[in-house]
Amino acid sequence: QVQLQESGPGLEKPSQTLSLTCTVSGGSINSGGYYWSWIRQLPGKGLEWIGFIYYSGSTYYNPSLESRITISLDTSKNQFSLQLSSVTAADSAVYYCVGGATWLQLLAYWGQGTLVTVSS
Amino acid sequence: DIVLTQTPLSLPVTLGQPASISCRSSQSLVHSDGNTYLSWFQQRPGQPPRLLIYQISNRFSGVPDRFSGSGAGTDFTLKISRVEADDVGVYYCMQATQFPVFGGGTKVEIK
Numbered sequence: 415q416v417q418l419q420e421s422g423p424g425l426e427k428p429s430q431t432l433s434l435t436c437t438v439s440g441g442s443i444n445s446g447g448y449y450w451s452w453i454r455q456l457p458g459k460g461l462e463w464i465g466f467i468y469y470s471g472s473t474y475y476n477p478s479l480e481s482r483i484t485i486s487l488d489t490s491k492n493q494f495s496l497q498l499s500s501v502t503a504a505d506s507a508v509y510y511c512v513g514g515a516t517w518l519q520l521l522a523y524w525g526q527g528t529l530v531t532v533s534s
Numbered sequence: 535d536i537v538l539t540q541t542p543l544s545l546p547v548t549l550g551q552p553a554s555i556s557c558r559s560s561q562s563l564v565h566s567d568g569n570t571y572l573s574w575f576q577q578r579p580g581q582p583p584r585l586l587i588y589q590i591s592n593r594f595s596g597v598p599d600r601f602s603g604s605g606a607g608t609d610f611t612l613k614i615s616r617v618e619a620d621d622v623g624v625y626y627c628m629q630a631t632q633f634p635v636f637g638g639g640t641k642v643e644i645k
Contacts, residue, residue: 451634453583461575461583461626463634476633510582517571518589520630524582 416441418511418525426532432498436511436525443492444469449514450494451521452485454507462507466520467494501532536561538627538637546645553614555640557627562607564631571630574603574612577639578623586625587612619644 422434436450443450451466465475467485475483484497498505508527514520537560547553563570574587585594587603590610600615614621622644627637 460639461628461636463636474633517630518569518592519585519594520571520634521573521575521583521628522585522588522594524584527582 416513416523418513418523420509420511420525420528422509422528422530424529424531426501426530427534428502428532429500432496432501432505432530432532434496434509434511434528434530436494436496438492438494438513442489443487443494444489445515447515449517449520450485450487451512451514452496453510453512453521455510455527456504456507464496464498464509503532506530506532536563536629536632536635538629538635540625540627540637540640542640543638544641544643546643547614547617548645549619550616553617553621553642555612555625555627555642557605557610557612557637559608559610559629563610563629564607570606572603572605572610573628573630574601575626575628575636576621576623577626578620581623583626614642617642617644 417439419437426432448469449466452464467473482499487494508529510527511525512521513523539558541556572590575583577583586597591603602613624639624641626639
């Protein structure tokens with residue numbers, strides 16, 4: 415079964431670029447058909463989909479965040495990454511990386527999540 | 535943009551009794567390909583969400599058959615036939631007919 419693990423700094427300064435990495439095990443990140451997503455959960459709040467990258471490298475971002483997001487694949491390391499620029503305190507959240515083999519099961523496999531706090 | 539409204543916000547349930555959560559969409563979730571991309575997730579305290587149901591009514595691998603999904607168009611329901619202590623948590627619906635959006639969540643707790 416596919417397993418995912420997020421990594422990255424737990425603390426980021428305002429206006430900086432947040433960079434998170436997700437390491438995938440139990441399967442190849444460029445296996446046909448897989449979608450690799452980032453989801454975030456603000457403290458005590460609900461879930462917000464940030465965007466995804468398809469195994470082929472094409473991306474689709476949440477329109478409300480699109481100008482600040484880059485999601486990329488590193489097939490040599492079996493990882494995918496999120497970069498979120500110009501962060502503010504409002505970006506403090508638990509960030510999850512998630513995988514799915516089809517659009518029907520888009521968010522099937524979840525990482526444990528990583529807490530990111532934006533503060534000076 | 536599609537908005538998903540879940541009711542109730544909080545659902546106290548007696549162990550062994552059924553529970554039902556509603557998810558209403560601001561637009562039809564039937565995609566042009568004929569599929570309806572409506573899923574349900576369970577988030578236990580301190581845990582990441584877990585996929586329970588996809589495409590309205592299909593249970594994901596390992597999900598007990600106590601969980602069932604139904605509905606069509608704009609109105610959907612998640613039912614737990616007999617609530618167990620392990621079912622405590624927040625339940626979210628999500629649509630992926632357009633860019634993915636989650637409902638606000640329903641907190642299930644034991645009376």
